[in-house]
Amino acid sequence: MPRLAVWKFASCDGCQLTFLDCEDELLSVAARVEIAYFLEASSAPGPGPYDLSLVEGSITTPEDLERIRHVRRVSKRLVTIGACATAGGIQALRDFADVREFAAVVYARPDYIATLDRSTPIAAHVPVDFELRGCPPDKHQLLEVISAFLAGRRPVVPAHSVCVECKARGNACVMVAHGTPCLGPVTQAGCGALCPAFNRGCYGCFGPMESPNHASLNHWMRELGMSTPELVRIYRTYHATAEPFRRAAEEAQGFEEGAG
Amino acid sequence: MTHKTVRIGALTRVEGEGALVVHARDGRIAGLELRIYEPPRFFEAMLRGRGHTEPPDITARVCGICPVAYQMSACQAIEAACGAEVTGPLRDLRLLLYYGEWIESHALHVYLLHAPDFLGYDSGVAMAADHRDLVERGLELKKAGNELVTAIGGRPIHPVNVRVGGFYRAPSRRELAPAAERLRRARDHALATVAWVAGFDFPDVEHDYRFLALRHPSEYAILSGAVGTGDGRAEPAGFAVADWSDHVIEEQVPHSTALHARLDGETGYLTGPLARYALNSARLSPLAREAAAAAGLGPVCRNPYRAIVVRAVEIVHACDEALRLIDGYAEPERPCVPVEPRPGVGHGASEAPRGTLYHRYRLDDGGLVAEADIVPPTAQNQARIEADLRDLLGPRLTLPEDELAALCEKAIRNHDPCISCSAHFLDLRVDHG
Ligand code: SF4
Ligand code: SF4
Numbered sequence: 001m002p003r004l005a006v007w008k009f010a011s012c013d014g015c016q017l018t019f020l021d022c023e024d025e026l027l028s029v030a031a032r033v034e035i036a037y038f039l040e041a042s043s044a045p046g047p048g049p050y051d052l053s054l055v056e057g058s059i060t061t062p063e064d065l066e067r068i069r070h071v072r073r074v075s076k077r078l079v080t081i082g083a084c085a086t087a088g089g090i091q092a093l094r095d096f097a098d099v100r101e102f103a104a105v106v107y108a109r110p111d112y113i114a115t116l117d118r119s120t121p122i123a124a125h126v127p128v129d130f131e132l133r134g135c136p137p138d139k140h141q142l143l144e145v146i147s148a149f150l151a152g153r154r155p156v157v158p159a160h161s162v163c164v165e166c167k168a169r170g171n172a173c174v175m176v177a178h179g180t181p182c183l184g185p186v187t188q189a190g191c192g193a194l195c196p197a198f199n200r201g202c203y204g205c206f207g208p209m210e211s212p213n214h215a216s217l218n219h220w221m222r223e224l225g226m227s228t229p230e231l232v233r234i235y236r237t238y239h240a241t242a243e244p245f246r247r248a249a250e251e252a253q254g255f256e257e258g259a260g
Numbered sequence: 261m262t263h264k265t266v267r268i269g270a271l272t273r274v275e276g277e278g279a280l281v282v283h284a285r286d287g288r289i290a291g292l293e294l295r296i297y298e299p300p301r302f303f304e305a306m307l308r309g310r311g312h313t314e315p316p317d318i319t320a321r322v323c324g325i326c327p328v329a330y331q332m333s334a335c336q337a338i339e340a341a342c343g344a345e346v347t348g349p350l351r352d353l354r355l356l357l358y359y360g361e362w363i364e365s366h367a368l369h370v371y372l373l374h375a376p377d378f379l380g381y382d383s384g385v386a387m388a389a390d391h392r393d394l395v396e397r398g399l400e401l402k403k404a405g406n407e408l409v410t411a412i413g414g415r416p417i418h419p420v421n422v423r424v425g426g427f428y429r430a431p432s433r434r435e436l437a438p439a440a441e442r443l444r445r446a447r448d449h450a451l452a453t454v455a456w457v458a459g460f461d462f463p464d465v466e467h468d469y470r471f472l473a474l475r476h477p478s479e480y481a482i483l484s485g486a487v488g489t490g491d492g493r494a495e496p497a498g499f500a501v502a503d504w505s506d507h508v509i510e511e512q513v514p515h516s517t518a519l520h521a522r523l524d525g526e527t528g529y530l531t532g533p534l535a536r537y538a539l540n541s542a543r544l545s546p547l548a549r550e551a552a553a554a555a556g557l558g559p560v561c562r563n564p565y566r567a568i569v570v571r572a573v574e575i576v577h578a579c580d581e582a583l584r585l586i587d588g589y590a591e592p593e594r595p596c597v598p599v600e601p602r603p604g605v606g607h608g609a610s611e612a613p614r615g616t617l618y619h620r621y622r623l624d625d626g627g628l629v630a631e632a633d634i635v636p637p638t639a640q641n642q643a644r645i646e647a648d649l650r651d652l653l654g655p656r657l658t659l660p661e662d663e664l665a666a667l668c669e670k671a672i673r674n675h676d677p678c679i680s681c682s683a684h685f686l687d688l689r690v691d692h693g
Contacts, residue, residue: 009299010299012321012322012324013323013324013325014321014323014324014325014327014417014418016324017324018417020368021364021402021406021417023402023403024399024403026399027385027388027392027395027396030385030388035383035385038383041372041373041383041384042382042386043376043383043669044382044386060299060300060301064299089321090303090306090318090321091299091302091306093306094306101305102302102305103302103305105302105304105305105308106300106303107512108512109512113300115299115300135321135418136415136418191415194414194415194420195414195420195428197414198420198427198428199428199595200420200421200428200429203317230311233310233311237314237317237318238321
């Protein structure tokens with residue numbers, strides 16, 4: 001039986017919990033793979049090598065830099081799950097600040113804390129076979145990724161934007177219908193256009209789509225009344241350091257400077 | 261002089277990551293540390309400069325297993341700062357959402373993380389090989405909770421529909437109907453769960469806990485209330501959530517790995533199911549009260565191993581109350597009340613499945629967060645868990661180390677420590693002596 005491992009780095013546990021949230025499928029998946037290493041679910045961790053490693057969380061400490069190399073060495077295939085592992089996650093907001101100042105805000109004795117200046121995705125350190133988006137990922141996509149790797153094929157995960165999912169679901173466009181700012185046009189599909197279905201603008205938790213036109217979106221977001229700081233903040237949340245969102249935020253700031 | 265160090269390299273079947281180091285010298289415990297090596301994520305620092313509408317979504321990411329708790333404490337703190345209040349059907353919807361999280365979180369802990377300890381398995385999946393029907397019942401129960409959260413919040417982890425002031429869109433009665441259908445079955449499963457776990461073989465241990473839990477005049481407090489404290493014998497003392505920092509102080513202890521919370525100057529109090537039950541058991545739904553009585557719980561439970569029974573009783577209560585709320589649900593006229601930012605400080609606390617979760621925000625003149633403070637349940641329980649472990653290990657230090665390690669893991673799991681939530685936990689090198 002193929003052997004599966006689930007690893008955690010800096011994260012909220014939500015991505016690996018997505019796996020346990022597959023209530024209907026959990027026992028049938030467990031019948032087809034040996035869950036060899038999954039600390040959150042089992043107190044009997046088995047030694048490597050593993051056929052498939054699912055990695056949650058970003059790299060933020062010196063120890064974890066070492067540990068991810070170990071994980072890569074013992075894994076035949078390595079798949080990152082979620083925004084933390086694929087883009088550094090919310091904790092990557094430290095990249096725009098002084099991490100020592102951050103530590104001083106939270107801890108009376110920041111000198112006890114071993115932490116890196118930046119929060120980096122797994123792919124910045126080791127080769128990654130596939131990156132699954134979402135904060136958290138969609139459980140159907142997660143199951144697709146697991147079954148695809150077990151079957152030795154590439155997972156089928158769309159690269160288009162949330163807008164396409166809105167159309168498929170029959171949502172009215174929240175921008176057109178309600179004038180609500182929405183990151184849907186630049187965000188990768190996968191959630192099923194959840195926020196617009198609740199009359200809310202997308203806040204980008206699945207990260208940037210492949211070729212987003214953020215310049216055009218920024219224009220529309222301003223038309224809908226978003227200020228520059230609001231625009232910068234919406235890009236700088238769960239995927240702040242993912243390249244297209246980083247550029248979109250910088251462009252929003254540049255617009256301000258250009259105008260001023 | 262004999263030295264002995266028990267190490268549990270990585271705690272399992274808990275949320276997040278931690279380890280335990282115990283030093284023994286001449287047959288006595290010289291040092292004991294529950295070591296948490298969860299990397300710090302600095303939420304309180306990151307929240308500064310964000311808009312007043314942002315903390316519910318952002319703080320949800322502290323913990324994937326109780327995101328609703330973070331959203332509720334954050335919303336209420338910000339609403340308090342802005343002088344707004346969410347009442348009536350919108351408050352009921354919040355409660356409903358929260359019950360959903362309680363059901364799924366408790367079902368996960370009871371069936372997949374905790375019960376295997378009593379039945380001698382390494383995991384829920386391993387347990388399923390011999391007890392498939394039981395594990396399936398647990399998964400069904402968990403699914404009922406997840407479906408309720410999904411119906412109201414859009415998805416079970418980091419729901420998208422919660423906002424300061426209420427919701428983006430209120431669900432229709434029709435949208436809640438399937439969740440209600442499933443909850444009716446779940447309530448039966450929950451009752452069966454109480455009867456099942458009540459029959460486990462529990463170590464005969466009682467601790468003289470000092471409890472802390474929210475208290476509400478008419479509810480088994482989950483969403484809101486004042487803070488109650490006491491030992492379960494005398495009438496509890498209490499204080500307003502806004503006075504939290506006058507009573508609860510977090511300290512960073514140099515030779516310890518985590519912030520230890522002190523309550524009115526004393527260290528080592530307990531929050532979570534045992535605390536809620538001790539201070540509020542009379543306010544459980546009648547069905548949950550009956551189940552508790554049938555399980556032999558009494559009005560206060562001081563045996564930490566029996567926390568699994570209290571959790572099961574709380575699942576009955578959550579199913580029961582959720583059904584009552586759905587039955588009486590009428591779509592509110594508007595999905596949220598307006599919350600205009602203004603400078604000021606707001607406090608909010610609610611009962612995460614693992615215990616009281618406190619948030620405080622100071623908003624500046626521009627309505628942005630100037631300061632944030634989050635006190636999660638595990639940070640509060642840290643010192644008390646260590647005390648439980650001292651009591652457990654003291655007389656047993658001569659046992660083989662692997663046995664000791666297994667015992668400690670079980671004692672820690674009683675408290676369902678959610679280490680990811682412990683935004684304050686440190687990575688600290690200890691002197692192993
Ligand atoms: S990507 Fe989101 S859900 Fe996953 S671990 Fe990170 S914060 Fe949690
Ligand atoms: S609509 Fe956007 S923010 Fe909402 S769940 Fe989907 S990707 Fe995430």
